[in-house]
Amino acid sequence: MYLAIELARHLEAPGLSLNDRALLHCRLAKQLERGGDYEGAREAMGELWQGIGARPLLEGLEDEARAEVILRVGALTGWLGDSRQIEGSQELAKDLISESARAFEELGKMHKVGEARSDLALCYWRAGAFDEARVTLDDALRHFGKADTELKAIALIRKAIVERSSTRLHDALSIYNASASLLSEIDDPLLVAHFHHGFANVLNQLSTTEHRQDYVDRALIEYSAASHYFEMAGHSSYQACIYINLGFLFFTLDKFSEAHEHLDHAQVLLTKLKDNLHLAQVDETRARVLLAEGRVVEAEKTVRAAVQILEKGENVLWLVEALITQGIALAQLKHSEQARAVLDRAVSVAEQAGDFENAGVAALTIFEQVGETLTTQDICEIINHAEPLLEKTQDIGTLRRLAKVALQGLFLAHSIPVPPDWTNFYLRRAVLRYEANLIKAALHECDGSVTKAARLLGFNHHQSLSSLISGRQKELLETRRPVRVRRKSVMKKRTK
Numbered sequence: 001m002y003l004a005i006e007l008a009r010h011l012e013a014p015g016l017s018l019n020d021r022a023l024l025h026c027r028l029a030k031q032l033e034r035g036g037d038y039e040g041a042r043e044a045m046g047e048l049w050q051g052i053g054a055r056p057l058l059e060g061l062e063d064e065a066r067a068e069v070i071l072r073v074g075a076l077t078g079w080l081g082d083s084r085q086i087e088g089s090q091e092l093a094k095d096l097i098s099e100s101a102r103a104f105e106e107l108g109k110m111h112k113v114g115e116a117r118s119d120l121a122l123c124y125w126r127a128g129a130f131d132e133a134r135v136t137l138d139d140a141l142r143h144f145g146k147a148d149t150e151l152k153a154i155a156l157i158r159k160a161i162v163e164r165s166s167t168r169l170h171d172a173l174s175i176y177n178a179s180a181s182l183l184s185e186i187d188d189p190l191l192v193a194h195f196h197h198g199f200a201n202v203l204n205q206l207s208t209t210e211h212r213q214d215y216v217d218r219a220l221i222e223y224s225a226a227s228h229y230f231e232m233a234g235h236s237s238y239q240a241c242i243y244i245n246l247g248f249l250f251f252t253l254d255k256f257s258e259a260h261e262h263l264d265h266a267q268v269l270l271t272k273l274k275d276n277l278h279l280a281q282v283d284e285t286r287a288r289v290l291l292a293e294g295r296v297v298e299a300e301k302t303v304r305a306a307v308q309i310l311e312k313g314e315n316v317l318w319l320v321e322a323l324i325t326q327g328i329a330l331a332q333l334k335h336s337e338q339a340r341a342v343l344d345r346a347v348s349v350a351e352q353a354g355d356f357e358n359a360g361v362a363a364l365t366i367f368e369q370v371g372e373t374l375t376t377q378d379i380c381e382i383i384n385h386a387e388p389l390l391e392k393t394q395d396i397g398t399l400r401r402l403a404k405v406a407l408q409g410l411f412l413a414h415s416i417p418v419p420p421d422w423t424n425f426y427l428r429r430a431v432l433r434y435e436a437n438l439i440k441a442a443l444h445e446c447d448g449s450v451t452k453a454a455r456l457l458g459f460n461h462h463q464s465l466s467s468l469i470s471g472r473q474k475e476l477l478e479t480r481r482p483v484r485v486r487r488k489s490v491m492k493k494r495t496k
């Protein structure tokens with residue numbers, strides 16, 4: 001905040017060259033952008049940029065200043081387009097950022113190429129194209145040197161966000177643990193705050209999927225640290241996002257009053273900021289709490305409002321989550337046809353964006369919520385559709401749901417009149433494949449330990465899992481940790 005004030009003062013100094021003035025405009029806009037003040041950042045660009053859809057004014061600028069202005073305009077187009085829900089904004093942002101990356105590469109400014117690639121990855125992430133975002137961030141990280149600590153930290157935080165959005169929670173956790181040492185080299189409290197906030201969000205989700213109290217405790221510590229650093233940075237508006245995530249955390253702990261209290265705080269702050277995008281996220285989270293409380297009519301009305309806001313923009317992940325919640329609410333209200341239509345849309349939106357994991361989760365939700373209304377052909381199509389979408393998932397909870405759906409599908413398929421067309425579908429083979437995926441994920445989670453994996457999968461004795469692997473899942477034998485040959489006792493035999 002103080003840096004932004006200082007930069008604004010420098011802009012008022014007489015005798016600044018055209019290039020120096022342009023670079024100061026960019027520095028000021030970047031500082032305001034990082035603080036979440038996207039409107040202020042747009043105004044800070046001054047006469048250089050008239051707004052989304054307009055080309056920046058570059059006449060008279062040298063090559064480096066031109067590239068910097070294009071990068072800033074591209075990044076702001078992405079942020080403003082997301083917050084204002086402007087259709088096509090991410091494609092405009094991608095074009096501008098890519099143009100700046102090429103210009104920086106020609107100038108030999110490799111760290112600026114990395115910065116541009118990092119901003120480009122955000123555009124892919126907003127659109128739900130997580131694979132492209134991941135590859136782009138890996139490329140960005142290769143362009144940074146030892147001195148580029150802050151740029152590297154930003155790219156790593158963004159990569160962790162991508163992994164979390166892809167439900168690769170342990171990959172995200174590994175990134176935060178591995179990059180924590182960078183915090184001691186960073187002077188920017190806002191960046192440190194974002195690190196703690198992102199770390200807390202991953203721990204929040206893991207506490208739900210793995211039912212671990214230690215993750216809950218660590219998440220609360222990280223949220224507290226994030227709040228402290230946001231306040232230190234003078235950006236208390238970010239507290240609203242912390243309130244949303246704390247609301248979700250207390251919801252998963254069945255502490256509904258506390259969840260509503262935190263969501264109320266978020267709603268007050270975001271209403272003052274006129275931030276409709278995050279207000280929609282508040283509504284979607286509140287709808288989950290209302291569903292858990294059995295207040296289904298209120299939940300459906302609340303999440304419907306969130307969907308109406310989110311479908312105007314391009315943040316695919318949040319829209320898909322809201323559609324899934326709306327589908328569940330409609331199913332609980334016994335509006336099965338509407339629920340199926342909404343959940344089908346969630347699958348389609350996620351799949352078209354390349355967000356295959358959430359598309360698979362939406363497909364599972366169709367079966368879980370309206371399975372009793374489905375024909376045998378519907379069941380087969382849903383299971384066949386979900387399995388490849390979830391092929392790369394690392395989420396044990398999702399794999400358990402997939403296995404459960406397959407088994408329930410087997411039961412329903414035998415209880416519903418069978419249509420004549422079963423072309424190329426063998427449900428038992430599908431069930432065995434799901435079983436193999438689940439066991440493989442558990443062994444991966446436990447570093448190949450059959451004993452620990454058996455405990456994770458709910459077996460009473462590890463021998464049961466060993467027999468299953470040795471019997472019908474022999475292809476998994478190589479994934480087990482090798483059995484150690486027990487040494488003979490080194491203790492001397494007692495003499496009689």
